[in-house]
Amino acid sequence: MSQEIKGYVPLTRTEFSTLTSQLSRLLSTEHSPVIIPAEAILGIEAVAAGISAPGRTFINVVTGPYGSLFGQWLERGGARVVEVKVPFDEVVAVEQVAAVIERVKPDALSFVQAEVVTGGSNPAKEILRIARSHNLITVTDSVSAVGGEELLVDEWGVDFAAVGAQKALGGPNGVSAVSISPRGWQFLETNKVAPRNSILSLLDLKQPADGTEPVRVPPNIPALEARALIEALAAVEQEGLDQVISRHRAAAASAHAGIKVLGLEPWQKDSGHFSTLTTTVRIGGDQRLRIAQPVGIVAPGDGELNGRLLRINHFGVNASLPGVEKAITTLAELLEQDAASALQAVRAAWGNAHA
Ligand SMILES: *Cc1c(COP(=O)(O)O)cnc(C)c1O
Numbered sequence: 244m245s246q247e248i249k250g251y252v253p254l255t256r257t258e259f260s261t262l263t264s265q266l267s268r269l270l271s272t273e274h275s276p277v278i279i280p281a282e283a284i285l286g287i288e289a290v291a292a293g294i295s296a297p298g299r300t301f302i303n304v305v306t307g308p309y310g311s312l313f314g315q316w317l318e319r320g321g322a323r324v325v326e327v328k329v330p331f332d333e334v335v336a337v338e339q340v341a342a343v344i345e346r347v348k349p350d351a352l353s354f355v356q357a358e359v360v361t362g363g364s365n366p367a368k369e370i371l372r373i374a375r376s377h378n379l380i381t382v383t384d385s386v387s388a389v390g391g392e393e394l395l396v397d398e399w400g401v402d403f404a405a406v407g408a409q410k411a412l413g414g415p416n417g418v419s420a421v422s423i424s425p426r427g428w429q430f431l432e433t434n435k436v437a438p439r440n441s442i443l444s445l446l447d448l449k450q451p452a453d454g455t456e457p458v459r460v461p462p463n464i465p466a467l468e469a470r471a472l473i474e475a476l477a478a479v480e481q482e483g484l485d486q487v488i489s490r491h492r493a494a495a496a497s498a499h500a501g502i503k504v505l506g507l508e509p510w511q512k513d514s515g516h517f518s519t520l521t522t523t524v525r526i527g528g529d530q531r532l533r534i535a536q537p538v539g540i541v542a543p544g545d546g547e548l549n550g551r552l553l554r555i556n557h558f559g560v561n562a563s564l565p566g567v568e569k570a571i572t573t574l575a576e577l578l579e580q581d582a583a584s585a586l587q588a589v590r591a592a593w594g595n596a597h598a
Pocket residue numbers: 282283284285309355357358359360384385386387407409410416419
């Protein structure tokens with residue numbers, strides 16, 4: 244029997260359109276998001292490169308490491324960047340953002356919607372409402388929010404929203420997306436220093452206006468990754484985005500219930516702003532919680548947070564009751580405690596949150 248040799252088939256226009264439509268539905272936007280031919284961080288850097296320019300002023304909210312990086316990329320482009328930074332065990336207060344907007348009178352505002360690294364989730368809807376009332380261009384890094392909480396791009400007026408599928412959506416990380424509003428495109432097009440003929444150029448990826456010409460499939464889109472993303476998003480639609488979000492909420496509620504019974508304290512201070520993707524545990528002086536390597540979905544803190552917090556990564560397929568039970572069992576073992584009552588609390592919280 245001869246073996247058929249399968250060649251690499253580039254992404255077809257039909258597949259490309261399918262993916263674009265899936266992403267529009269995911270983000271509740273009528274505009275076609277730009278598909279980024281690489282991991283999400285490239286889309287985020289491309290946004291910064293595309294919109295930053297001398298003479299433009301940005302407020303960049305920093306509640307974790309990704310926000311710092313975005314600010315550095317904005318500065319590289321020559322913009323004036325006013326950082327609003329909070330300790331990494333807090334989220335930003337809407338009043339603080341409002342006060343800085345009044346004082347600085349910026350052109351644009353950027354923030355990370357939810358932080359897996361710190362386990363905090365910023366009050367996105369309220370921040371965006373204030374930003375829009377001042378007619379600011381808005382940018383969100385929603386990589387760790389999409390699929391874990393609401394993200395209504397058109398209704399909330401997000402001009403640039405960067406997303407990836409590898410966190411809550413259980414998809415690949417080799418292709419990602421940035422949704423861009425008509426105002427956002429204008430902000431890019433009026434920037435004389437926006438990159439062109441560059442991997443960082445969003446303008447290079449702009450499609451012809453609706454209906455005028457057929458869509459162009461950018462030649463550098465990794466087809467296998469894009470197909471995996473199409474499958475992941477189809478699975479999300481089959482489960483229902485609301486259900487996916489509910490599952491992440493339940494995972495966070497049950498993880499918090501479990502750590503409480505174990506006598507542990509959340510790293511994030513405000514229980515109204517816990518991330519639904521990760522639960523972060525304050526280490527304090529407890530040497531038993533200083534792990535060097537991840538144990539299942541229980542992981543040491545990243546960077547400056549190493550030794551200060553532990554992270555339970557209950558996202559994607561791990562946003563499940565067995566996923567959280569296993570993580571709580573791991574923590575109980577580290578503490579040399581019996582897990583039974585904590586697991587009981589986990590199950591009760593799961594039942595309440597995800598009926
Ligand atoms: C994971 C993450 C990213 C980076 O995504 P990659 O696809 O790994 O590049 C960016 N921002 C936030 C908030 C994230 O959680």
